[in-house]
Amino acid sequence: LIIIIMIDYLIILDFEATCERNISKYPNEIIEFPMVLINTKTLEVLKIFREYVRPTLNPILTSFCTELTGIEQNKVDASDTFNIVFERVVFWVEEFMKEYQITDYNQFAFVTCGDWDLNKMLPAQCQLCKQQFNYDITIPPYFKQWINIKVLFKDYFKIKYRKQSSGESCGMVKMLSDLNLELVGKHHSGLDDSLNIGEIAKELLKRGQRFYITRSYD
Numbered sequence: 363l364i365i366i367i368m369i370d371y372l373i374i375l376d377f378e379a380t381c382e383r384n385i386s387k388y389p390n391e392i393i394e395f396p397m398v399l400i401n402t403k404t405l406e407v408l409k410i411f412r413e414y415v416r417p418t419l420n421p422i423l424t425s426f427c428t429e430l431t432g433i434e435q436n437k438v439d440a441s442d443t444f445n446i447v448f449e450r451v452v453f454w455v456e457e458f459m460k461e462y463q464i465t466d467y468n469q470f471a472f473v474t475c476g477d478w479d480l481n482k483m484l485p486a487q488c489q490l491c492k493q494q495f496n497y498d499i500t501i502p503p504y505f506k507q508w509i510n511i512k513v514l515f516k517d518y519f520k521i522k523y524r525k526q527s528s529g530e531s532c533g534m535v536k537m538l539s540d541l542n543l544e545l546v547g548k549h550h551s552g553l554d555d556s557l558n559i560g561e562i563a564k565e566l567l568k569r570g571q572r573f574y575i576t577r578s579y580d
Contacts, residue, residue: 371470374398376555383426391417394552405564414441445497472508507578518571541565
């Protein structure tokens with residue numbers, strides 16, 4: 363089911379999480395929560411949110427994780443745990459809604475590069491908070507529907523994605539390249555990736571690509 367809506371604003375999101383080299387089932391925890399707000403008509407970046415998060419299951423970052431993300435141990439040590447950071451995330455979104463007089467959740471949408479961030483990682487992080495500390499975190503409905511930019515990119519170029527030995531054939535770097543855009547900043551920095559995904563979204567909007575919710579859950 364494709365949901366067609368008039369989307370006035372996009373919030374680009376790209377988590378960074380704890381990880382270890384060659385361990386696919388490593389228990390990931392969110393350590394960077396960035397959001398970039400874009401007006402779909404003017405293509406202007408209106409607001410940026412970024413907070414680091416202190417992991418609790420594996421509080422010491424692996425050297426691989428630091429090398430990959432650029433996030434140092436002292437950054438997460440000085441940060442709040444997820445339950446506190448997420449309260450500020452929700453406050454930021456709701457303040458944006460007030461400021462821009464958003465009365466319907468369908469007037470804006472989160473944009474991710476893949477489904478992992480909102481389909482898997484956010485629910486898993488909330489579940490971990492429940493298991494570890496008995497914190498009940500309610501995921502607002504606007505986090506339960508999103509636009510996977512890879513799907514729109516596929517639509518625009520009329521190509522099919524094929525899994526390859528190196529991973530998905532269409533990652534952020536390839537999308538930037540195919541749209542003649544430059545990678546800015548550090549790949550696997552959550553904020554830099556969010557800004558780059560934002561550039562992909564803006565370019566697709568300029569080229570007339572229709573934006574729609576590609577995945578949701580109740």
